[in-house]
Amino acid sequence: MHMKVLIIGAGGMIGRKLSERLVREGRVAGRSIDEMTLVDVTEPTGMKPTRVEPTGRGGPTVKLVTRALDFTAKGAAVRLIDDRPDIIFHLAAIVSGEAESDFEKGYRINVDGTRDLFEAIRKAQAADGYRPRVIFASSIAVFGAPFPSVIPDSFHSTPLTSYGTQKAIGELLLTDYTRRGFMDGIGIRLPTIVIRPGRPNKAASGFFSNILREPINGQEAVLPVSEDVRHWFASPRAAVEFFVHAAGLDPDAVGPHRNLNMPGLSTTVGEEIEALGRVMGADVPKLIRREPDEAIRRIVQNWATGFEPSRARTLGFRAETSFDEIIRVYLEDELGTGA
Amino acid sequence: MHMKVLIIGAGGMIGRKLSERLVREGRVAGRSIDEMTLVDVTEPTGMKPTRVEPTGRGGPTVKLVTRALDFTAKGAAVRLIDDRPDIIFHLAAIVSGEAESDFEKGYRINVDGTRDLFEAIRKAQAADGYRPRVIFASSIAVFGAPFPSVIPDSFHSTPLTSYGTQKAIGELLLTDYTRRGFMDGIGIRLPTIVIRPGRPNKAASGFFSNILREPINGQEAVLPVSEDVRHWFASPRAAVEFFVHAAGLDPDAVGPHRNLNMPGLSTTVGEEIEALGRVMGADVPKLIRREPDEAIRRIVQNWATGFEPSRARTLGFRAETSFDEIIRVYLEDELGTGA
Numbered sequence: 001m002h003m004k005v006l007i008i009g010a011g012g013m014i015g016r017k018l019s020e021r022l023v024r025e026g027r028v029a030g031r032s033i034d035e036m037t038l039v040d041v042t043e044p045t046g047m048k049p050t051r052v053e054p055t056g057r058g059g060p061t062v063k064l065v066t067r068a069l070d071f072t073a074k075g076a077a078v079r080l081i082d083d084r085p086d087i088i089f090h091l092a093a094i095v096s097g098e099a100e101s102d103f104e105k106g107y108r109i110n111v112d113g114t115r116d117l118f119e120a121i122r123k124a125q126a127a128d129g130y131r132p133r134v135i136f137a138s139s140i141a142v143f144g145a146p147f148p149s150v151i152p153d154s155f156h157s158t159p160l161t162s163y164g165t166q167k168a169i170g171e172l173l174l175t176d177y178t179r180r181g182f183m184d185g186i187g188i189r190l191p192t193i194v195i196r197p198g199r200p201n202k203a204a205s206g207f208f209s210n211i212l213r214e215p216i217n218g219q220e221a222v223l224p225v226s227e228d229v230r231h232w233f234a235s236p237r238a239a240v241e242f243f244v245h246a247a248g249l250d251p252d253a254v255g256p257h258r259n260l261n262m263p264g265l266s267t268t269v270g271e272e273i274e275a276l277g278r279v280m281g282a283d284v285p286k287l288i289r290r291e292p293d294e295a296i297r298r299i300v301q302n303w304a305t306g307f308e309p310s311r312a313r314t315l316g317f318r319a320e321t322s323f324d325e326i327i328r329v330y331l332e333d334e335l336g337t338g339a
Numbered sequence: 340m341h342m343k344v345l346i347i348g349a350g351g352m353i354g355r356k357l358s359e360r361l362v363r364e365g366r367v368a369g370r371s372i373d374e375m376t377l378v379d380v381t382e383p384t385g386m387k388p389t390r391v392e393p394t395g396r397g398g399p400t401v402k403l404v405t406r407a408l409d410f411t412a413k414g415a416a417v418r419l420i421d422d423r424p425d426i427i428f429h430l431a432a433i434v435s436g437e438a439e440s441d442f443e444k445g446y447r448i449n450v451d452g453t454r455d456l457f458e459a460i461r462k463a464q465a466a467d468g469y470r471p472r473v474i475f476a477s478s479i480a481v482f483g484a485p486f487p488s489v490i491p492d493s494f495h496s497t498p499l500t501s502y503g504t505q506k507a508i509g510e511l512l513l514t515d516y517t518r519r520g521f522m523d524g525i526g527i528r529l530p531t532i533v534i535r536p537g538r539p540n541k542a543a544s545g546f547f548s549n550i551l552r553e554p555i556n557g558q559e560a561v562l563p564v565s566e567d568v569r570h571w572f573a574s575p576r577a578a579v580e581f582f583v584h585a586a587g588l589d590p591d592a593v594g595p596h597r598n599l600n601m602p603g604l605s606t607t608v609g610e611e612i613e614a615l616g617r618v619m620g621a622d623v624p625k626l627i628r629r630e631p632d633e634a635i636r637r638i639v640q641n642w643a644t645g646f647e648p649s650r651a652r653t654l655g656f657r658a659e660t661s662f663d664e665i666i667r668v669y670l671e672d673e674l675g676t677g678a
Contacts, residue, residue, distance in 0.1 A: 103461075103519065122442075144595070148493075156493050158514070158596045165515040169508050175497070176504040180442065256483070257497045 009091030011040030026054025029248035043068035072113035077120035099163035110166030145302040187259035195330040215287035224293035227270030230305040263319040266306030275323035348430030350379030365393025368587035382407035411452035416459035438502035449505035484641040526598035534669040554626035563632035566609035569644040602658040605645030614662035
């Protein structure tokens with residue numbers, strides 16, 4: 001059987017890493033990938049549309065197609081599933097800050113775009129019985145304060161941002177479309193991802209990565225909050241593994257509740273910095289400059305400090321168990337070195 | 340200040356009772372009502388468009404307007420708020436059974452209709468600063484099994500029906516539109532309402548009312564489940580009181596989480612029947628015929644058995660505290676008698 005994979009939002013940080021991993025391995029959900037389509041609003045770069053020989057596989061090649069497409073444009077969702085991909089990774093989204101500053105755009109992309117995709121799938125099923133696995137990138141932003149110190153799987157979804165609201169709506173649609181048998185969906189509630197590669201950005205959560213990445217690269221970084229701030233983390237590599245693992249899950253084992261809190265690591269900023277010293281040497285954390293920012297402090301105090309993701313762990317999802325490990329993943333995957 | 344009230348879905352059971360109560364009292368949220376518009380897909384009957392003298396008020400009359408309008412028709416939501424009602428009760432919905440049998444209609448009315456209304460309000464605010472209180476009829480159908488025996492306010496919303504999904508999406512939108520300052524919304528998660536007046540219906544929950552109402556009226560009724568089935572109830576009168584109370588709440592006291600589990604009574608079918616005997620006489624329950632229905636049993640086993648609605652109670656919401664009281668409400672409000 002010809003196996004096709006579609007990644008929507010393939011140009012983002014996780015999308016790129018997921019694409020690279022699937023091309024490298026040439027397999028997902030226990031099957032060889034014959035064709036992989038990478039879609040984003042601008043054409044995903046870094047991988048040329050070609051036939052690729054997966055590392056050490058020696059079997060048939062993966063046909064790689066890249067497409068620039070606004071998946072919310074009229075008719076785009078229908079075109080995306082024209083060739084009936086078996087597995088769809090849906091990572092396309094307007095991020096938190098932009099969803100807050102541009103209300104209409106956030107709803108258009110994050111809600112209407114997602115619903116258009118699910119509707120296209122529902123209609124394809126009515127036409128020919130199509131029923132793909134759909135893996136949806138959600139976020140712990142579906143939760144809002146006040147929080148218990150450890151959030152159970154049964155905790156209510158009460159987002160305090162438009163982004164979190166839009167993701168929570170996507171989750172509800174995913175569950176209902178799955179329950180009705182139109183698709184086989186799984187929602188992945190990602191922790192905050194560190195260490196993000198690239199340059200410092202203005203996202204409120206950016207400093208969690210900045211205070212590690214910049215010193216590792218010999219640059220100064222600014223810490224805008226106190227060291228006792230606690231939050232919930234996983235590495236980009238763990239995030240990619242969540243999506244790959246979700247692709248192969250037995251739907252009966254997942255059951256009717258299709259959105260899963262992912263495992264992660266509950267860590268304070270102080271513990272982050274200690275790990276940095278341990279892995280990189282005691283001088284490296286000296287590049288962190290304390291510069292308290294009341295606005296960021298106020299945003300961050302509404303963020304979750306930790307989860308007990310029992311369902312995801314039972315289903316076999318895994319993340320890092322120490323911050324040292326998260327730093328080593330950065331060194332290996334971004335700088336090509338161990339430590 | 341000219342005070343206007345709009346009730347969307349005024350033709351339904353709760354809508355009619357709410358309309359009658361507001362007209363009778365001529366006041367809501369501590370203010371006199373000058374104008375009240377009752378809208379449903381067919382023109383709400385029972386109250387003539389006229390000026391009404393509220394009982395014992397002696398002040399200015401309420402101008403009553405009734406309109407037949409499909410609130411999901413193009414432009415309908417904008418027309419509904421043309422005269423800028425101060426308080427909007429949004430009770431329009433496709434009910435559970437129909438939302439399950441007609442997937443597209445359920446989403447069109449329950450999701451798109453609600454969003455159209457909220458969007459019209461948002462745009463009106465951009466134009467002239469309009470910001471109404473919006474009270475949204477939600478339901479305990481936003482929750483899905485497995486349940487703890489008593490559901491806390493922090494329990495996750497994992498609906499197992501399309502109706503519950505659509506109500507949960509409405510709740511998320513209501514919270515986000517409120518947080519953004521476009522409106523001042525409150526979502527009311529109604530318990531199962533007993534005793535419903537009228538004739539027995541085919542709704543899976545119908546028997547909870549049927550086994551009381553029919554014997555009270557000298558008719559036989561069918562009980563399709565065992566007597567140990569436990570569920571969460573309030574009377575139609577309590578439901579109306581929830582909406583009226585919500586209209587007058589201080590938004591700061593409600594806080595950012597705008598959807599509230601309403602108080603109710605956790606009762607078994609056996610306790611229902613005992614109450615019937617106490618209030619109506621020992622012979623009346625003999626009109627209940629046991630006729631187990633496996634399909635209904637399977638649906639009902641996924642329903643919530645009880646809540647601890649701490650937030651709503653703190654905010655002053657009240658419901659019946661005994662099933663005898665629920666039966667007496669029926670006798671008084673539907674038959675005009677005490678017992």
